[in-house]
Amino acid sequence: MVDWRRPAIVVAEDIALVKLVHVLGGVYIWEIVSCLDFEYSFISKKRKFTWSFLLYLGCRWFPLFAIALQFLGFDVSHKINCQACAVFSFMFAYLSFMCTSALIILRVAVLWNHSKIIIAFVCAVWIANTAIYVYSLITLRSTWIGILCAILHTHHSRISVLSTLTTDIVLLVLMLAGLKRWKNAPKSGGVWRLLRTQGLIWVLIVTLVEVPPAVFISLDLNDAMNMTFQAFALVISPLGAARLFRQLIDYPASNGVVKVVNEPHSEHSIPFSHQSHQTRKQHGSEGGTVVLDILSVKTTDSEVPKGETFEGANIV
Template identity: 25%
Template sequence: MPDWNSPAELAVDAAAFLKFIHAMAGLYFWEWVTTLDYEWAFITRQKRFHYPAVFYFLNRYSLLFTMIGLLIAEDSTSEINCQALYTFNQITGQAASGLASINLSIRTIALWQNDKRVVIPIVIIILGHWSLILQGVTVTATWQDGVGCVVGGVNNTILAATFIYSMCFDLVILSVSMYKLVVSARTGRSQLMSLLFQDGLMYFFIAFLSNMLAVVFILLNLNAILSVIFNIPAAIFSTIVACRAVRRLNNFATKGPEIFSSTGHSFRAAPTAGNVVAPTKSDLHHGVHVQMQTFTVADDHVSDTDVHELERKGRGVPDVEAGDGSPSVEYKVPYGASAL
């Protein structure tokens, strides 16, 4: 068993920590650059801005500033205030983990349609999470000539409690979401339900494993460097999967409503829905009456391929009408179906 606090071991761990931080920074910078089109869609107003996007952007950019701060701390050649810089890095890094959980919570709240029985407990859990995140400085760092910023000590108790709380929080959110999805699946799972289920599982397992690895090294308390070495990967992986889940859900919603019936069958309606006309009844030759709901869509948003596809599947009957002078296409779907 090596002496984990010997000068030689600390020097080796510091070198490994330096290379590890650069690798993690490269990973996150690559993720950030390759997904800037999402931000551009908001800037150019291709996407409408809603309040959940605030937590999404706070999550992304708090971690971005954390990685920049860590690179400054590790690569500085002239003396800097290491304690102030590490305090900033700690707050923004822990905030990124907390915001990742909030992004998952918002999806769960939306899934339950703002049910107070779900919203109130989740808000209480979030407040408890942030009370740990904002506990104060748990890492101390000092400047050493010829070395740079050196981590001097870590408050393992608060740090471990924060990560364990995050793991339990994510488990509660996943359980509540899965319960809702299982109940909804009894009437046929839609594409949206499947997306939420898959993303929720992916987020939970990646975030849980990365947080668990950080907790193990915190509790082992080998030395000050190894106690915090896996904190950054936990924040990075949680942020990446949470932001990807938000983007996937938003991109799914912009493709148009999904129509699904009580029989479990589902299909996507036209990309852009226009006016929803009141339900009508159509008479069939054998005297059977079927209630229909009509979606009117401007024909410049509907391609011939969409029309022929609906006709081929037998799920819609396209009609052409002249309203205000501009042609439009109507798709009639069963009135008993639900549109998300």
């Protein structure tokens, strides 16, 4: 049986953690650089700016700041203020998780048609999770050990890891439940098409990546093992949320459909062009009801009198 507390094992795990963080940092830097054109499209006003874009930026850049501070703590050749370095690194990591959850909460709100009860519930969960992050930062301790900055008593972060996992599970369940409420679900290609279209596969990845950190920090084998899978979560979670955001904006035009119902038992579909940075407009017939597909901002039916225009916008 392996003694995970044996000094030789601890040193080996510390070295493995340093190498892993550098590999993950390289992957994330590539992700940042490869998608800069998307952000530039907002800055250059080719896409319509929305405040949710700020959450997207948080998902993208806060992890990079956290990783940069981890590089600093691992690679410096002289002693630095480890406590400050660790606090700011974890602060940026927690900010990225908060932005990730906030983006998913926006999705949940749309799927539940902006239900006040659902919004109040998910906001309460998000605030409670944020409070736990603040507590974790206050209790965080770090010091210089050997040639690198080391986090002390990493098992104390168990509460924040479990809180993040719980929050993601709650949001995933609410999204799945919200999808079942869609009236046009049977006509949209089945559950798997909805999952793909809504980007839930990324939400599932964001949730699953939080499981290993929760398991290993509960086992508390040693400090390095406690931190290893948290490094994975720091990269994969915001990466998944950011890709979800881009998927919803850049969803192919061929999948956009507006269904116009003229009578209770008859309907026809009208394809429309998908331009994520512009408002889409469709004319309804007299007495008809326009039902937007899953790219629309509302799931409820809207009465469209003759000659008037229904305006829809993609979910961001």
